Amino acid sequence: MKRILLAAAVAASFLTPAAARAHFIFLVQKHHDGKDRVHVYFAEEAAPDNPELLKKLDGMVVKAVSAKGEAKAVDLKADENSLTSEVPAGTPFTTTTFQYGVMARNESNRYRLVYHAKSGPVLGDAAWKAVDTSKMVEVDLIAADTKDGKIELTVLWKGQPVPKSEVAAVIPGIGPKKAETDDQGKVVFEKGEPGLFSARARIIQEGKGEEGGKPYDSTRHYGTVSFSTASVSGTKELAPLTPAVTSLGGAIVGDSLYVYGGNLGSAHSYSNKGQSNTLRRLSLSGQSGWETVAEGPALQGLAVVAHGGKLYRVGGFTAKNDEGKPNDLESQASVACFDPAVGKWTDLPALPEARSSHDAAVLGDTLYVIGGWKLGGGEGDTQRGWHNTAWSLDLTAKKPEWKAVAKPPFERRALAVAAYDGKLYAIGGMQKEGGPTTKSSIFDPETNAWYEGPALVGDDGMTGFGASAFATGGKLYVSTSKGNLQRLSADGKKWEIARELPTARFFHRMLPVDDSRFVMVGGANMDSGKFEQVEIVSVTE
Structure with missing residues (x-):
């Protein structure tokens, strides 16, 4: 035997x-x-x-x-x-x-x-x-x-x-x-x-x-x-975003989710036909599907924020080359406001520097833009300059103008920026030198100074690459490419895993629906490609 x-x-x-x-x-x-x-x-x-x-x-x-x-x-x-x-x-x-x-x-x-x-x-x-x-x-x-x-x-x-x-x-x-x-x-x-x-x-x-x-x-x-090891219960799917996009901008105004721009093509494939130039809207009440409400320049790697019932579009880059031709990518300095009540874009003062792969957040009535780089165009996209500046714009001013804030102690792109507890958090991203990182940096507008924050939970820098961050319910959250939702601890000294997410995305947008729910839209995964599904996920203590 x-x-x-x-x-x-x-x-x-x-x-x-x-x-x-x-x-x-x-x-x-x-x-x-x-x-x-x-x-x-x-x-x-x-x-x-x-x-x-x-x-x-x-x-x-x-x-x-x-x-x-x-x-x-x-x-x-x-x-x-x-x-x-x-x-x-x-x-x-x-x-x-x-x-x-x-x-x-x-x-x-x-x-x-x-x-x-x-x-x-x-x-x-x-x-x-x-x-x-x-x-x-x-x-x-x-x-x-x-x-x-x-x-x-x-x-x-x-x-x-x-x-x-x-x-x-x-x-x-x-x-x-x-x-x-x-x-x-x-x-x-x-x-x-x-x-x-x-x-x-x-x-x-x-x-x-x-x-x-x-x-x-x-x-x-x-x-x-x-x-x-973690339940993904408390997830609801909305109408899928078709065609799927990455590196898009997104914000919520009222009960509607808006997305603008993004890459329609495959990873690292850029062309003028492969970029979206539409502003799409989805009712979060689920009463209808996606609709196109406006158009504009073809952009990806941009930021979109909401304030006072309006949308603000900041920067991004445009691919000027035809499909299959050498990359000719050019960062843009354009800034515009969309009023849903009127249904059209209004130009605002341009950024002092063309910028893409950055992020933005609104604290009080002020819009802040942090991180990113400048793609200078030209065959093969060889002209790049990393930004070590950050800017603010008072959205309530009669004649708004960009003002420089203290220079960040880093040069990073593909980072996440969020407003929380009276401060700005710049989280993760790709460093000019050193590759992707899980580091975070905190800007205090009261003192116009930066200081180091806690690193994300993760054994490699990819955790913080192409992440998305937002605060809701009095807490700050980050959605990572590893498929977990991280939350800043009450004392602000460390990040904690809040829950596992149904999809592991990067170059997406995570936006608060209310004090206990986020919507996940756009982005991709290295294994599965771009995501069409739009998910509302709950966060719990």
């Missing part, structure tokens, strides 16, 4: 250089483009890796498992970073078992490699108890939340608990951790921050055999699971 060795018996191999380069199959379910999808990654963790490695999974079958436990194969297609497929709405699990083949380290170490992977619903979902996925994957990991706010995983082999099995987990906000199951096959991990939790376990099955003409002495089974 074949003999099963638990992962603990060979735990040392997790620490070898070869294991450090090992890859495992992870299934991750996401909601984007108004659809539920499963993504297949072949990597060290549940995230994109070299897409060329996905070719090694040829013939793999992924099944969508319904709440009734019924499994149906889905059609996988390759995208930029994964194999992916749409799954029926509300699918709690997806699973796969894939026989990779025979591996031979040497003549005395030949083994067959089999992967078992599963994605699950949010932690605490009833499907974790109701659906028996051990019928689909021989190595099964089942998740449950504990009374003290931790995660309990149970490792099963053919439906039976596996004691003393080493489990390697990647915990959001904490990182990699390892632990060993108890006599009931259970192991407990910290929950970490809201986000994607993934884990893997290994079981070795002794027994000689042959596959594809290659002999082996044992079979190594790797089981993986991934799921969200």
